[in-house]
Amino acid sequence: MSAMRDLSLGVDVGGTNTDAVVIDGTGRVLAATKQATTDDVTGGIRAGIVAVLAALGEDRSRVSRVMLGTTHATNAIVARRQLDRVAAIRLGAPAATEYPPLLGWPRGLAELVLAGSAMVGGGHMVDGTPIAPLDRDGIRRFLDGLGAFDAVAVTGIFSPSSPEQELAVADLIREHLGPDARVFLSQDIGPTGLLERENATILNAALYSVARSVTEALVTVVAEEGLDAVTFFAQNDGTLMSLDYAAQYPVLTIGSGPANSIRGAAALSGADNAIIIDVGGTTSDLGVVVNGFPRESTLPREIGGVRTNFRMPDVLSLGIGGGTTVDPATGTAGPGSVGYRIATEALLFGGDTPTLTDAAALAGASIDGRTLGDLPPHLRTALRTALAQARVRLADAVERLSLGRADIPLVVVGGGGFLVPDDLPGAGPVVRPAHGDVANAVGAAISLAGGRADQISRLDDREAAIAQASEAAVAKAIQAGADPLQVTVVDILETPVTYTETPTIKVSVKAAGPLARLGERTRARVA
C-alpha cells in the first residue's frame, strides 16, 4: 500500500468558493479546482472532489486521505442557523457568581442557544485547593428542571490545571441522562480565562449539529466516490483533527480558513518561515508562518459577538484588493471595491469603474492577457497615484510583520497578487507559487495533527511543568491523529503568575506531528 496510497485530497469550503486539490507525498499539486459553494455544503464538496478525481483518472485509488477546512461553523454562529440548545453548568460557586454564564452575549443568540444555566459548588483555586465541595445533587436538580436541550457544557474554575472534576461531572451527567448524553468539557476547548473558555465551550456544544452536517457531507461524498480514504478536519492552528474529534470540537475549526491559507501558501513556496500575503478582490490578508505554523494572535477574538480565547492565526487585513476602486479625481484607492463584479465593471474588462487591477495593468502587469484601451491623461495619473499609494500600504504592512528581517520570503497568493511588485520595499524575496489561488485547500491537505495543553506550577518546578504539559499536549496530538513516533513539541509559552506565595508560572505547550499512516492509527488516552 506504500507508493500507491500516497495522495492527499484537500478541500476548502469558503463562503463563495469550494476549492479542492490533490497533492502527493512530496507536496506536488496533481489536480486543483475551484467550484461554487452550495447552500447544502454537500453540493460544492461533491463538485470539487469529483473534479479533482476526474483529473487524476486511474490514480484516484492512490488517494488515502481527505482533509477539509471550512468557515461553516463561523457562518452558522453569525447567521444563527442550525444551532443546538445547550445546558450550561459552571463548577466553582460561590466564586464567579458575580458573572453569570453568557454574560455579554448578543441577546438573540443567547436566547437561541441557552436552555438554562447553573452555577454550582465545585472548582479549584490556582494551587488546586477546592473552592467548594462538588454539588452533585445541584447538578442533577438543574438538569431535571430543564426543558428540552441537546447538549451540556461544563466549565470548572481552573479546570485547565485541575481537570479531574470536570471529568467526574461528565460521568455523573451520563449516569443521570444516559450514556449517549452529549457533554462538552471546557478543559478540551481552551486555556485559563473563565468566561472566554466557557463561551467557547457553550458555542462548541451549540455547533454540534452544524459540524455533523459538514462531517456527514464529507463522509457521504467520499463514500459516493468509493474512495478508500480517511477523512480529517483542519483546525484554527493549522493542525488536523480526526473527523470524530471535529464532530466533538467544531469550535476549534473556526479559524481554519486563514490558517490553511497561510500554511498552504508557505508550503507551495517551499518556505518554513515566510510572510504570506493573500490578495483578493476586496482585501489583502497578511499572516506569518513560523517554523511551518501560522503565528497566533494573543488578543481575544469575537465570534458573532461572543468573546472567546481561541487559538487563531494573527492576520492583518488591509482594504486593498484587485477590485478596490480608484477615485478618478484624486487617485485615492478605496475603501470601496467592486468585489466579484470586477470581471464586468473594471476598465480592463470593458466596464467603467477604475480599479487597482486597471492601475496594475497600466503599470505593465499582464492580467488575463488583456490590455487597457486608451485612457485620458487625468485617469492615467489617478491610476498611477493609486497604485503607488497601495504599494506603500502593502510595504508598510509587510515591514510590520517581518520583525525587521528582510531575508524572510514574501509569498504572494490570490487573484490580485499582481498588485505586489517584485521589489516591494522592506520585503525579502518575492515568491509567487503555482496554484496560489487554491492555497487554502493545499493548506488543508498538508496539515499536521496537533494538540495544546496548559499547566500552572511553581517556578521551581518549571521544568516538570513543561514536561507535564508537553506530555498532555503530545497525548492530545496523538488523539487528534498524529503519528505517535513523530510528534514533537512545537511551541512553549510561559507567563508569570503574580500574588502567589511562591513564584508561579503558566506554561502552554503545543505538540504536532504528521498524521499516522493508515492502519497504524493509535488511540491514546489522555493521562
Next chain:
Amino acid sequence: MAHTDRLSAVSAPDVAALAAGTAIFGTGGGGAVYTSQVLAEEALLAHGPVPLVTVDDLGPDDLVILMSGIGAPTVGIEMLSSRHQIDLLVREAEAVAGRPITTLMAAEIGGSNGVAPVGWAARLGLKLLDADAMGRAFPNAAMVSMNVAGVPCDFSVLSDVVGNVSVIKTVDLHWLERHARALTVASGSICLGVHYPLTADTARGAVVEGTVSAAVRVGHALLSSSDPVAAVAAELGGSILLTGKVVDLDRRTEGGFARGSVTVAGTGTDAGRLQRLELQNENLVVLEDGEVLVSVPDNVTIIDAETGHAITTEMLRYGQRVSVLAWACDPIWRTPRGLELAGPRAFGYDLPYIPFGGPTR
C-alpha cells in the same frame, strides 16, 4: 490634562469608553478590563446611571470608601468574584466605621480597578467620587495619594470568593500591603477589599480628582477617532515617544511582581531607533541611547499602533506593532513625598527624576 470637562453621571453607554480609557491609565498594569466592563454595563442597565460627584459635592454625612480588587491578573481572569463579596465588604466597613458608606472611590483608575467601582456603586446604590488615589496604576497599596497627603488608613476589609472576611488595622500602609498580600495568597491569589474611609475634609487635596471623567474622555477619543493613537495622546496632553514593534521581551516573577523589560524597535519614520521599557507590573522607565526619556511617577503605556488600545504587561508579545505613549503624572506625585513613595528610587532605580513634558500645569 488637556481638557477638564466633568461628567455628572456614568451611564451604560459610557462604560466602553471608560474601559478603554482606564486601560490606557493602567500604564501596563491594572489587569484586563473586559470582564469588569461587561459587568458594569449590566449593572448600569439594571440599576440606572451612577451619580458622579466631586470632593466639593461631599457633605458632612458623606463617607467615602475605596473598593478594589487585589491579586494576580492571571488568576483574576479565571477565579472571578462572588456575587456577595461587595455586600459583605460594605456591611463590615459600616459596622467598623459606625456609620453608613455613601460614596465609592476607585483606588486606582488604571485598568479593571477603574471600571469595576462603577458597577459596584450601581448595585450598592452608592455615589461614585470622580477621583482615584493614583491617577494611574501602581503595584503597591502604599503608593496612594492619601499617603502623600499624610491621611492615614483607619482600616481595611478584605473578602474572598468563598466568603471569608478579614478586618485589617495596621500601623501603616507598608504593613497593610504585607498583611493584605498574605491574606490574598491564602484566599487563592485574588480578593476584593475596601479601605481608606474618607470624609469631605480628609479627601480634599488627598485624592487625584477628575480621573473618572478623564478616563471616559480618553476612551471616547480612542473609540471615535480615525487616528486613535494621536487622539489619545492629544487628550492626555502627552506624546508618542516611538512607533514600532516589540523585538525583545524579558519577563520573570520576582517577589510577587512581574518584572522585566521590553524593547521596541522603531518602524516607518522611527526606523533605526530603539527604546527599552523597564517593567514591574507597570511600565516604569523608558530608555533610549542610554538616556532616560520618562520615569515613574510619570505615565507610560504601550498601545496598539493601529487601534490605540492599551496593551498590558501580560499581553505583550514579540512582534506586536505598538506605540509608546507617555504623559505627565498628577502634580501630587511630583512633591518630595510623592517622589519618595513613587519616584524611580522607590522602584529600585538609581536615577534622578526628570519631569516628563516639563513642569506641571
